[in-house]
Amino acid sequence: xxxxxxxxxxxxxxxxxxxxxxxxxISGHTALYWYRQSLGQGLExxxxxxxxxxxxxxGLPSDRFSAERTGGSVSTLTIQRTQQEDSAVYLCASSLxxxxxxxxxxxxxxxxxxxxx
Amino acid sequence: xxxxxxxxxxxxxxxxxxxLPCNHSTxxxxxxxxxxxxxxxxxxxxxxxxxxxxxxxEMASLIITEDRKSSTLILPHATLRDTAVYYCIVRADYxxxxxxxxxxxxxx
Numbered sequence: 001x002x003x004x005x006x007x008x009x010x011x012x013x014x015x016x017x018x019x020x021x022x023x024x025x026i027s028g029h030t031a032l033y034w035y036r037q038s039l040g041q042g043l044e045x046x047x048x049x050x051x052x053x054x055x056x057x058x059g060l061p062s063d064r065f066s067a068e069r070t071g072g073s074v075s076t077l078t079i080q081r082t083q084q085e086d087s088a089v090y091l092c093a094s095s096l097x098x099x100x101x102x103x104x105x106x107x108x109x110x111x112x113x114x115x116x117x
Numbered sequence: 118x119x120x121x122x123x124x125x126x127x128x129x130x131x132x133x134x135x136x137l138p139c140n141h142s143t144x145x146x147x148x149x150x151x152x153x154x155x156x157x158x159x160x161x162x163x164x165x166x167x168x169x170x171x172x173x174x175e176m177a178s179l180i181i182t183e184d185r186k187s188s189t190l191i192l193p194h195a196t197l198r199d200t201a202v203y204y205c206i207v208r209a210d211y212x213x214x215x216x217x218x219x220x221x222x223x224x225x
Contacts, residue, residue: 004160033211043161043215059212091160095211103149103168106213108160 002026004109006092012115013082021077021112025094032075033095033106034067038088046090049075050097082116089113121205126220129199135192137219139205142186148209150181152190154201161204161215164190195223 005024013019025032034046045059049069060066064082069075079086093106122140129135141150151166165172165179167188172179178191192199204218 031211033213035213042217043213045212045214048211093161093213103166105151105163105166106211107163110160 004092004094004107006090006109006112008112009110010113010115012117014117015084016081018078018080019082019114021079021090021092021114023075023077023092023094023109025073025075025092026107028096029094029107030072030097031095031104031106032069033093034075034077035091035093036088037091037111041088043091046077079114082114084116087114087116121207121216123203123205123216123219125217126222129192129195129221129223131197131223131225132194135195135199135221135223137190137192137203137205137221138187139190140187141205141207144185144207145209148207150179150185150188151206151208151213152177152179152203153206153213153215154199154203155215155218156198156201162201164203195221197223197225199223 007022030051032049036044047067048056064080067077089111091108091111093108095104095106149166149168152164153161155161165174165177167179167181181188200223202218202220204215
């Protein structure tokens with residue numbers, strides 16, 4: 001079946017510009033996650049959506065970062081006034097759910113490689 | 118989440134089984150063991166997970182020791198396409214974090 005898709009696959013932008021990254025989760029998955037992976041670094045949690053609950057934004061590095069999930073499906077991660085340190089691979093994942101005590105694995109998309117010049 | 122320890126690298130011959138160890142001596146009772154891998158320039162790929170019983174799927178087997186302080190991921194017949202970084206993760210909530218993992222190189 002179709003996996004998680006992300007677009008664009010690559011994005012080059014100039015410092016100070018805004019960018020939007022899109023994620024289409026696996027159909028039927030109620031939980032959606034955004035992560036960031038910098039070159040040579042580990043995985044950094046950014047934000048989590050679960051159904052109609054308020055998102056967990058605790059991982060967003062600054063107020064320049066925001067995300068929304070419309071209709072419980074597609075999600076958009078927006079970075080305003082991009083900085084060079086925002087350059088990274090932005091990964092989206094989805095799972096059937098993430099209620100306490102569940103063990104549903106997260107399935108990742110291919111990522112968006114963002115380069116801020 | 119409990120900390121995991123994995124060897125930094127290992128080689129494996131194509132067609133042979135690859136056994137990837139992971140130590141998680143501080144694991145708590147409600148934490149699952151997950152394995153992911155990441156092939157160069159691709160997103161992480163889920164492999165398998167378990168709580169205390171051994172698990173098997175079409176990709177791999179997961180052997181968890183009785184005291185749950187360590188586990189082994191087994192790729193039964195490694196192929197060149199299995200060359201990747203393999204991450205062992207122990208978690209109880211939804212925030213995944215990867216350590217350095219084990220870089221597995223499958224050689225022909």
